[in-house]
Amino acid sequence: MAPHQSVFKDEAKLDINYIPQQLPHREKEHRLLMEFFSFILRCPEKMAQRVIITGDVGTGKTVLAQHLGASITSEANKRAIKFRYVHVNCREYRGSLQPILHHIVTVFRPNYPARGYSVEEVFSTLMQVLDEDNAFMILALDEFDSLIEKEGSDAVYKLTRLQEMRLGKPQRLSFIFILRDLKVIEQLDASARSTLQHSIISLECYGKAQLVDILSDRVSMAFELGTVQEDVVDLISELAFTETGNARFGIELLWRAGKYADAADAGLVEPECVRMAVSSIIPGLRRSELVSLGLHEKLFLLAVARFFKENEQAYAPLTEVEKAYAIVCEEFGEEPNSHTQVWNYAQFLSSLGILKTVVATSTVRGRSTQVSLPSIPAFELEKELSASLEVEKGRA
Amino acid sequence: MELEEVFSSKLRMKILKLIYNLGSLNITDVARRINANFASTAENLEVLEAEGILQERVYGRIRMYRFNEGSAKAKAVQNLIEVWEQSK
Numbered sequence: 001m002a003p004h005q006s007v008f009k010d011e012a013k014l015d016i017n018y019i020p021q022q023l024p025h026r027e028k029e030h031r032l033l034m035e036f037f038s039f040i041l042r043c044p045e046k047m048a049q050r051v052i053i054t055g056d057v058g059t060g061k062t063v064l065a066q067h068l069g070a071s072i073t074s075e076a077n078k079r080a081i082k083f084r085y086v087h088v089n090c091r092e093y094r095g096s097l098q099p100i101l102h103h104i105v106t107v108f109r110p111n112y113p114a115r116g117y118s119v120e121e122v123f124s125t126l127m128q129v130l131d132e133d134n135a136f137m138i139l140a141l142d143e144f145d146s147l148i149e150k151e152g153s154d155a156v157y158k159l160t161r162l163q164e165m166r167l168g169k170p171q172r173l174s175f176i177f178i179l180r181d182l183k184v185i186e187q188l189d190a191s192a193r194s195t196l197q198h199s200i201i202s203l204e205c206y207g208k209a210q211l212v213d214i215l216s217d218r219v220s221m222a223f224e225l226g227t228v229q230e231d232v233v234d235l236i237s238e239l240a241f242t243e244t245g246n247a248r249f250g251i252e253l254l255w256r257a258g259k260y261a262d263a264a265d266a267g268l269v270e271p272e273c274v275r276m277a278v279s280s281i282i283p284g285l286r287r288s289e290l291v292s293l294g295l296h297e298k299l300f301l302l303a304v305a306r307f308f309k310e311n312e313q314a315y316a317p318l319t320e321v322e323k324a325y326a327i328v329c330e331e332f333g334e335e336p337n338s339h340t341q342v343w344n345y346a347q348f349l350s351s352l353g354i355l356k357t358v359v360a361t362s363t364v365r366g367r368s369t370q371v372s373l374p375s376i377p378a379f380e381l382e383k384e385l386s387a388s389l390e391v392e393k394g395r396a
Numbered sequence: 397m398e399l400e401e402v403f404s405s406k407l408r409m410k411i412l413k414l415i416y417n418l419g420s421l422n423i424t425d426v427a428r429r430i431n432a433n434f435a436s437t438a439e440n441l442e443v444l445e446a447e448g449i450l451q452e453r454v455y456g457r458i459r460m461y462r463f464n465e466g467s468a469k470a471k472a473v474q475n476l477i478e479v480w481e482q483s484k
Contacts, residue, residue: 109419109420109460110418110419111418111419111420111421111422111425111460112422112455112458112460113422113424113425113458117456117457117458121455121456121457124455124456125455125456125458128455129455132453
């Protein structure tokens with residue numbers, strides 16, 4: 001049998017965490033951001049900056065900030081300025097400020113203890129550490145909306161006024177706030193809001209021609225020459241365009257189509273591979289969203305998927321799903337978590353829009369939480385989660 | 397303290413190896429990782445600090461220990477551990 005010939009040259013170039021050297025159709029915004037933060041290379045201790053990047057899903061907010069971080073880091077290194085770009089996705093910390101700050105401190109002091117310290121203490125440690133190291137930092141808070149929703153005005157105010165509380169000391173901390181919709185800022189009180197609205201960069205959704213350029217760029221980096229034809233790039237761009245101009249969706253589709261081509265040993269990504277890739281992506285749920293879930297959230301979600309696969313009912317009592325969760329935990333060699341924790345998982349997954357929870361009131365047995373899986377086929381979700389959990393199990 | 401006195405303690409050597417491998421640590425973490433009680437860990441850390449090998453940094457209520465950057469003794473100890481670990 002002939003050796004398997006992959007269509008990929010370097011599939012890591014399609015990873016959601018990959019930062020490309022060029023950002024097609026975001027050059028203007030990148031230049032503007034560089035202007036905002038260029039003081040770091042000239043007089044870092046004299047200024048601090050706060051910038052908001054906003055735009056719909058897949059418009060390049062994260063990659064734009066990360067690209068800026070890489071550019072400034074590289075220039076700062078040349079000038080022997082101690083600079084760190086730290087990018088934190090607030091949603092991964094459920095929007096809680098304390099663990100977010102703890103994570104940032106551990107970038108500088110990896111063994112800083114995780115528990116038992118207030119937000120104020122961790123704040124103060126962070127500034128002390130920056131002073132000790134004579135370091136300057138841009139902190140990019142991605143999915144900042146989740147922090148606003150969880151912590152409200154006080155936390156935002158504290159975060160943004162850190163510098164003002166250090167009169168006479170060097171400015172060390174600048175911010176990039178990344179959020180989908182500026183409307184969430186309206187929830188804040190006037191003083192917190194005014195500290196945020198400095199410089200705003202709004203990213204428009206990509207047009208189809210722009211998506212063609214972006215995807216062609218990735219094709220040349222990730223695929224062997226001649227394995228992805230122009231019509232395939234065009235088809236994927238069209239699909240990404242209908243998904244509100246979502247470049248991330250297009251890149252994910254490209255990767256999946258390549259995988260289908262490899263699985264069929266086709267040596268070429270054909271339109272049929274793209275069609276198969278589209279049908280394999282669960283509506284309303286992206287692989288990137290599943291990846292960021294914790295182990296027990298995945299186990300719980302797998303239990304939900306299995307429950308609805310086997311039972312033809314729209315709603316399930318949480319207690320029933322909890323039994324299924326215990327079985328899934330046993331299968332993966334994990335100790336099931338408590339009822340309260342399971343309830344938290346249901347609420348969190350509901351806030352992500354993956355599940356829906358309602359409280360049903362019965363005269364006989366009081367109130368009970370009911371769970372439903374409104375828009376994702378249980379079979380597809382089970383398949384996706386099982387694969388993801390098997391990978392995690394393999395790594396452990 | 398005499399050289400033989402500083403290095404005659406198994407606990408102190410464990411602490412030095414641990415901090416060499418992990419960087420700065422707080423007392424509770426050191427005690428947990430070397431399986432010793434808090435009081436004797438704190439006492440030994442203070443000895444190593446007094447000898448100029450380690451330095452303490454205080455972050456609010458947290459005391460963290462690491463090798464003393466400006467100390468020749470600290471450099472010598474780190475070299476010793478490095479050579480020792482490599483030749484295992």
